[in-house]
Amino acid sequence: MQRYANPGRFLRLADAILPWAAGLAAALILLGLYLGLIKSPADYQQGDSVRIMYVHVPAAWMALFCYLTIAAASFVALVWRHPLAHLVAKAASPVGAGFTFVALVTGSLWGKPTWGTWWVWDGRLTSVLVLFFLYLGHIALFTAFDDPRRGQKAAAILALVGVVNLPIIKFSVDWWSTLHQPASVFRLDGPTIHPDLLWPLLVMGLGFMAYFLAVLLVRVKDEVLSARLRALALVQAGV
Amino acid sequence: MTGFAARDLAALRGERLLFRGLDFALPAGAALALVGPNGSGKTTLLRLLAGLSRPLAGEVLWDGVDIAGAAEAHRARLRYVGHLPGLKAALTATESLAFEARLLGAGAAAVTAAMTQFALAPLAALPLRVLSAGQRRRVALARLALAPAALWLLDEPVTSLDAASEARLWALCGAHLAAGGRLVVATHGAVPLPGLQRLDLADFAPGQAAAVEALS
Amino acid sequence: MKVLLALIGRDLRLVWRQRGEPLIGVAFFLLAALLFPFGVGPDTDLLRQIAPGIVWVAALFAVVLSLERPFHADHEDGTLEQLALTALPLPLLVLAKALVHWLTSGLLLVLAAPLIAVIYDLPGELLPVLLLALLLGTPILSLLGIVVAATTLGARRGSILIPLLALPLFVPVLILGVLAVEAAASGLPARPHLLLLAAGLLLALPLALLAGPAALRQALDEG
Numbered sequence: 001m002q003r004y005a006n007p008g009r010f011l012r013l014a015d016a017i018l019p020w021a022a023g024l025a026a027a028l029i030l031l032g033l034y035l036g037l038i039k040s041p042a043d044y045q046q047g048d049s050v051r052i053m054y055v056h057v058p059a060a061w062m063a064l065f066c067y068l069t070i071a072a073a074s075f076v077a078l079v080w081r082h083p084l085a086h087l088v089a090k091a092a093s094p095v096g097a098g099f100t101f102v103a104l105v106t107g108s109l110w111g112k113p114t115w116g117t118w119w120v121w122d123g124r125l126t127s128v129l130v131l132f133f134l135y136l137g138h139i140a141l142f143t144a145f146d147d148p149r150r151g152q153k154a155a156a157i158l159a160l161v162g163v164v165n166l167p168i169i170k171f172s173v174d175w176w177s178t179l180h181q182p183a184s185v186f187r188l189d190g191p192t193i194h195p196d197l198l199w200p201l202l203v204m205g206l207g208f209m210a211y212f213l214a215v216l217l218v219r220v221k222d223e224v225l226s227a228r229l230r231a232l233a234l235v236q237a238g239v
Numbered sequence: 240m241t242g243f244a245a246r247d248l249a250a251l252r253g254e255r256l257l258f259r260g261l262d263f264a265l266p267a268g269a270a271l272a273l274v275g276p277n278g279s280g281k282t283t284l285l286r287l288l289a290g291l292s293r294p295l296a297g298e299v300l301w302d303g304v305d306i307a308g309a310a311e312a313h314r315a316r317l318r319y320v321g322h323l324p325g326l327k328a329a330l331t332a333t334e335s336l337a338f339e340a341r342l343l344g345a346g347a348a349a350v351t352a353a354m355t356q357f358a359l360a361p362l363a364a365l366p367l368r369v370l371s372a373g374q375r376r377r378v379a380l381a382r383l384a385l386a387p388a389a390l391w392l393l394d395e396p397v398t399s400l401d402a403a404s405e406a407r408l409w410a411l412c413g414a415h416l417a418a419g420g421r422l423v424v425a426t427h428g429a430v431p432l433p434g435l436q437r438l439d440l441a442d443f444a445p446g447q448a449a450a451v452e453a454l455s
Numbered sequence: 456m457k458v459l460l461a462l463i464g465r466d467l468r469l470v471w472r473q474r475g476e477p478l479i480g481v482a483f484f485l486l487a488a489l490l491f492p493f494g495v496g497p498d499t500d501l502l503r504q505i506a507p508g509i510v511w512v513a514a515l516f517a518v519v520l521s522l523e524r525p526f527h528a529d530h531e532d533g534t535l536e537q538l539a540l541t542a543l544p545l546p547l548l549v550l551a552k553a554l555v556h557w558l559t560s561g562l563l564l565v566l567a568a569p570l571i572a573v574i575y576d577l578p579g580e581l582l583p584v585l586l587l588a589l590l591l592g593t594p595i596l597s598l599l600g601i602v603v604a605a606t607t608l609g610a611r612r613g614s615i616l617i618p619l620l621a622l623p624l625f626v627p628v629l630i631l632g633v634l635a636v637e638a639a640a641s642g643l644p645a646r647p648h649l650l651l652l653a654a655g656l657l658l659a660l661p662l663a664l665l666a667g668p669a670a671l672r673q674a675l676d677e678g
Contacts, residue, residue, distance in 0.1 A: 133623040134623050137623065141606070144612060144613075148254065149254070157670050164662060176634065179634060227254070234254065291540070291675045292675065292676040314541065315542060317540070319540055322533070323531075325533035326532065327532065329469055334468075342462075343541075
């Protein structure tokens with residue numbers, strides 16, 4: 001039985017990594033913003049508003065990456081019962097939801113000048129919207145039970161069910177959107193993208209990941225310490 | 240080691256460490272009474288022994304084998320009557336017991352015998368919804384008489400029972416023990432059974448340091 | 456398995472004793488579908504076009520509202536833990552519950568859907584596709600839905616939580632179900648969509664029989 005396996009060791013490790021992660025995040029994001037907002041070329045059709053994609057696209061990547069992190073942590077938590085894994089899933093969820101929200105809002109802001117509407121039923125954007133609700137449900141489960149450990153386990157199960165469904169959701173929404181809208185809306189897939197556009201995206205992506213790591217460490221630390229405080233409180237209450 | 244035993248059991252409820260280092264050994268034909276104040280973990284311990292929950296630490300052993308690894312075999316050998324009636328209020332007493340009998344592979348004769356055991360014949364065709372708490376508990380306990388089982392786990396079985404029903408219960412338990420069965424019962428009152436062992440959960444309550452350490 | 460049949464029999468008998476419940480579900484299904492014309496106007500062409508979508512959305516809502524039935528009552532009166540202690544393996548318990556749930560919700564919706572089709576003037580040749588799609592899709596909703604229900608056992612706001620958790624997972628079924636009918640409406644084959652629904656059902660089965668027992672074990676492990 002591992003009860004918060006070596007939280008002391010984790011706390012020391014977290015304290016060591018945190019300043020680097022935070023510093024890296026700040027540096028990469030600033031660099032990415034500079035490259036994207038200033039150095040990279042404007043689009044000949046969309047003008048400067050295309051620069052929103054330097055926030056929108058990495059945010060969408062992170063929305064997915066965070067959910068995969070949650071799924072992996074949930075799997076570890078359920079199969080190997082490592083208690084820190086539950087905390088990682090719990091800590092990552094609001095951050096992932098935040099990235100998803102940013103992706104949706106920036107997608108919307110991008111859509112307005114480009115297509116004249118605040119929302120577009122594009123396959124990708126719509127999938128991200130459904131993902132947002134998966135996040136909300138996941139977050140809700142943690143606080144839905146009187147026993148926090150029960151909430152963690154319920155959330156873990158649903159995260160795994162969700163991750164299996166995620167490609168299915170993506171596929172079905174994509175299919176739905178292409179059948180209803182033959183013209184493709186977003187055009188920035190893969191290798192056809194110009195390096196001048198690619199570099200800022202990658203830098204922003206890495207910067208967001210470093211940010212995610214930093215915030216994750218802070219939040220997991222917080223959970224571990226809160227658990228300790230609660231235990232102390234219960235014991236001192238003579239319960 | 241043959242028999243039913245617990246080794247170094249520890250359990251959490253919510254984020255509270257209820258007990259630790261709990262041991263006992265229960266030979267065939269013996270009964271174990273769990274005593275302790277409310278909230279000390281009697282129900283939690285019974286659920287652990289039934290295999291419904293997993294312990295924080297330690298093992299429950301049957302014939303030296305951890306029940307966690309042999310859950311199906313363990314389920315087959317036990318009967319558990321918990322706090323909640325475990326019965327559907329919309330069914331009649333007969334229907335409830337007939338359903339339980341079918342789950343256990345027992346026949347209609349067993350149902351009649353079980354109902355006689357607890358004087359349930361006059362209530363047979365009534366939906367459980369209209370019965371009193373005591374009457375419902377008698378139906379729940381009648382399950383014990385449907386088919387033999389090696390281990391009975393009872394959580395405060397005499398709540399709401401009148402004296403006559405209580406006597407019937409202990410008689411049934413006595414017969415069970417005489418046939419080599421084992422019994423673990425959580426109770427506040429007296430248990431008139433021969434050779435009774437007692438386990439006081441307060442003896443296994445954690446000290447302050449252990450409680451904090453276990454949770455962090 | 457005799458035990459499995461005994462459980463299904465008991466649960467069906469219980470639903471029959473409270474047969475108001477599934478019927479209210481059907482009534483809600485019909486009512487939800489009937490609200491839309493008030494919202495979008497009685498233009499028959501428009502209604503004919505949106506009919507498949509309406510049927511499916513209403514079906515989703517009706518199913519989601521019935522998801523507390525399989526487990527929550529059993530959890531509250533202690534019968535769930537008794538069932539967990541029987542010889543019946545948990546996956547079969549989940550299967551039994553899913554089957555009873557579908558028989559008392561999804562199947563009833565399939566039977567009630569023609570009423571909605573009539574009111575929306577859905578062309579007759581589209582009805583078989585709609586019903587077949589519902590027949591394939593509603594079991595998926597039952598399977599995924601009871602997994603969600605099992606994970607929320609003991610939660611404080613289970614009735615609000617269940618729709619929030621289940622509806623995003625239901626989206627693919629909704630999409631495929633509607634696309635099947637729309638394909639048929641445009642003269643295209645509905646088969647690919649129906650086959651995908653069937654594949655989804657085959658996928659949902661092992662997923663539910665794996666995740667459901669895990670969720671039930673968590674619910675029973677109150678320690």
